[in-house]
Amino acid sequence: MLINILETAFNLIITLNDDLFEIINLSLKVTLSALIIAVSISIPFGAFLVFYKNKFQSFIVLIANTLMGMPPVVLGLLIYTLVSKKGIFGFLDILYTPTAMILAQTLLITPIVISLTYEEIYKKNKEYDLLLNSLNLNNFSKLKTLIYECRYALLTVALTGFGRASAEVGAVMIVGGNINHFTRVMTTAIAFETSRGSIELAVALGLILLLISLLITLLIKSLRKIS
Amino acid sequence: MNIFPLKINNLNYSVNENTILKDIHLTCEKNNLTIIAGNNGSGKSTLLKILHGLIKVPINTVRWGDYSTSNIKINQSMVFQTPILLNRTTYDNLAYVTKKKNITEKFYVEKIIEKLNIKIISDINAKYLSGGERQKVAIAMSIIGSPKVIFMDEPTSQLDPAYKNEIENIIVDLSNNGVKIFLTSHDISQIRRIGKEIIFLDKGKLIYHDCIEKFFKDKHCDLVNNYINYG
Numbered sequence: 344m345l346i347n348i349l350e351t352a353f354n355l356i357i358t359l360n361d362d363l364f365e366i367i368n369l370s371l372k373v374t375l376s377a378l379i380i381a382v383s384i385s386i387p388f389g390a391f392l393v394f395y396k397n398k399f400q401s402f403i404v405l406i407a408n409t410l411m412g413m414p415p416v417v418l419g420l421l422i423y424t425l426v427s428k429k430g431i432f433g434f435l436d437i438l439y440t441p442t443a444m445i446l447a448q449t450l451l452i453t454p455i456v457i458s459l460t461y462e463e464i465y466k467k468n469k470e471y472d473l474l475l476n477s478l479n480l481n482n483f484s485k486l487k488t489l490i491y492e493c494r495y496a497l498l499t500v501a502l503t504g505f506g507r508a509s510a511e512v513g514a515v516m517i518v519g520g521n522i523n524h525f526t527r528v529m530t531t532a533i534a535f536e537t538s539r540g541s542i543e544l545a546v547a548l549g550l551i552l553l554l555i556s557l558l559i560t561l562l563i564k565s566l567r568k569i570s
Numbered sequence: 571m572n573i574f575p576l577k578i579n580n581l582n583y584s585v586n587e588n589t590i591l592k593d594i595h596l597t598c599e600k601n602n603l604t605i606i607a608g609n610n611g612s613g614k615s616t617l618l619k620i621l622h623g624l625i626k627v628p629i630n631t632v633r634w635g636d637y638s639t640s641n642i643k644i645n646q647s648m649v650f651q652t653p654i655l656l657n658r659t660t661y662d663n664l665a666y667v668t669k670k671k672n673i674t675e676k677f678y679v680e681k682i683i684e685k686l687n688i689k690i691i692s693d694i695n696a697k698y699l700s701g702g703e704r705q706k707v708a709i710a711m712s713i714i715g716s717p718k719v720i721f722m723d724e725p726t727s728q729l730d731p732a733y734k735n736e737i738e739n740i741i742v743d744l745s746n747n748g749v750k751i752f753l754t755s756h757d758i759s760q761i762r763r764i765g766k767e768i769i770f771l772d773k774g775k776l777i778y779h780d781c782i783e784k785f786f787k788d789k790h791c792d793l794v795n796n797y798i799n800y801g
Binding site: 470471473474476477478479480484488492 | 622623624643644647648650654656657666667670671
């Protein structure tokens with residue numbers, strides 16, 4: 344039975360099945376959009392925190408570290424209450440759209456990217472602090488140098504965020520609604536197709552997710568080697 | 571801009587109620603290579619960092635001519651005991667410092683590379699260099715912009731005799747060319763070889779400040795005698 348399922352799943356992938364690729368396409372669009380937004384906000388913010396030395400710095404880092412472990416369904420629920428018709432952002436009318444899914448994934452990975460960026464830049468700053476101060480650089484110049492020096496580590500951070508977002512199911516299910524041809528992404532499709540007994544498509548999507556995960560792991564490994 | 575003599579007036583520095591430097595008063599002239607000596611924990615590195623402005627102290631305790639340390643930072647550089655190099659090639663490390671010091675002269679980096687004789691390692695990433703090579707690159711970075719003062723924190727302590735000799739020659743050459751060098755060292759034979767003036771610290775206190783010849787002729791307390799005999 345398993346061999347039959349795998350055979351059908353591989354056929355779906357090899358024959359470029361329309362439904363399958365529509366789902367993959369939307370998944371990548373949502374996750375990459377979320378990643379770009381999260382990284383654009385979180386990397387400068389995480390780096391800035393290293394130089395923002397007062398009582399709020401450790402508090403913000405603590406909050407970011409805490410939110411790293413936030414269950415996606417709880418986040419999904421929170422966003423749902425905010426963007427549903429009766430919520431304070433209900434007027435935006437984004438519930439059950441890819442926009443809401445991007446928002447959910449962005450909020451999910453932002454604390455991860457902030458926290459890991461802070462750690463990387465903090466470590467690098469300790470290493471280079473004397474040199475950069477000796478050169479009499481201002482904080483902005485130091486920040487630019489440190490971000491450049493951490494470039495491979497920060498790419499790894501971004502890939503970690505991508506991995507987390509692409510594997511997430513709870514939040515996008517709640518705010519996206521898993522609407523066919525509109526908000527169905529790989530993870531929600533796997534859950535849905537399995538529940539209705541269409542295991543082949545679910546396996547095919549699972550294999551693609553595994554492949555993406557493998558690629559991310561290999562990329563992270565080689566980036567670590569370079570850095 | 572005349573930044574000499576260096577005058578240190580009643581310098582005290584503590585961290586968490588631990589006294590690192592106490593009651594330091596001294597005057598240093600330009601034309602010599604000043605060794606800062608003393609046992610571990612005597613405050614040598616802290617004094618260097620204060621003179622370079624890496625540790626802030628009240629403005630009037632350290633005066634360079636008529637200037638405070640922050641006013642003359644552009645005329646100073648520092649070489650650390652463990653060289654701090656960016657994760658780039660030797661050339662790119664030098665180019666980085668050149669850019670940060672706003673030097674626009676063409677082929678400036680090439681000139682520095684030639685001066686320190688490091689062409690052979692110019693395209694190698696700093697992380698693949700040996701300790702001696704890293705220290706040479708750090709010194710090359712420190713001379714960018716022709717600073718009037720260079721602080722060197724035990725620059726040869728981790729090097730083999732061949733590199734030690736090479737680095738000492740570079741230091742003496744810089745000193746002979748009018749760069750004021752402040753160098754911390756534990757190595758008594760090195761102090762004898764290259765030093766012109768010595769500041770000796772013990773537990774944060776200045777206990778001796780004079781020229782090297784006199785230091786080796788004078789009678790000292792047991793602490794300094796031990797240092798001279800076993801350093």
